[in-house]
Amino acid sequence: MPMSILERLASPQGLRTQEPNEEAAALCLESPELLEEIATGLASRDARLAGDCAEVMTKVGERRPEVTAPYAEALVLALGHKNGRVRWESAHALALVADRAAKVVEAALPTLEGLVCNHDGVIVRDYAIDSIARWGTTAPARASRAWEILRDALTAWDGRHAHRILGHGAALVALQPRLVGELRDAAASFVEDERAGTRKAAKALAKALG
Incomplete structure (x- = not known):
């Protein structure tokens, strides 16, 4: 068999x-x-x-x-x-x-947000951030909601995930241009960060937004 x-x-x-x-x-x-x-x-x-x-x-x-x-x-x-x-x-x-299962991810946003804020595993938090951000690229209103969550997470865990969040910024702005001001400010606040990866992500986003 x-x-x-x-x-x-x-x-x-x-x-x-x-x-x-x-x-x-x-x-x-x-x-x-x-x-x-x-x-x-x-x-x-x-x-x-x-x-x-x-x-x-x-x-x-x-x-x-x-x-x-x-x-x-x-x-x-x-x-x-x-x-x-x-x-x-x-x-x-x-x-x-996440961008192909938007309805499922939307229903799971409280779970994903909880993981970003409270889970003790860095890898799980990273991927939860990715899910939220990629869900946000499926509609302008979702981009705005995703940024609300991710904006609050920028400084969580001592800013450990800022580079990952900023890395999703350009895609969110492409769908929801009204976010450009907030994301430009977010990038500016991290361009002098002590972590090289975060500085690089902040400068890349600032350049992309002009």
């Missing part, structure tokens, strides 16, 4: 290498219907299995986000998983499809 897609993942085989998950992702790219089973695995109490499933969603989403977007709700639910790997892989996979 042929192995199911879940049985092909690393943890069911007792492995800790990436190759089985990469192979499973390749199969899902060829046959996207296999993602249905991967999505059910996201809710598994077996943290390693759920993490493998989230990793496959990310690997597939990097290549074909249109086939993982229908599983955005499952990814949102996985953001609350007890396991850290499941959370950050799911956050990554969601960020890849």
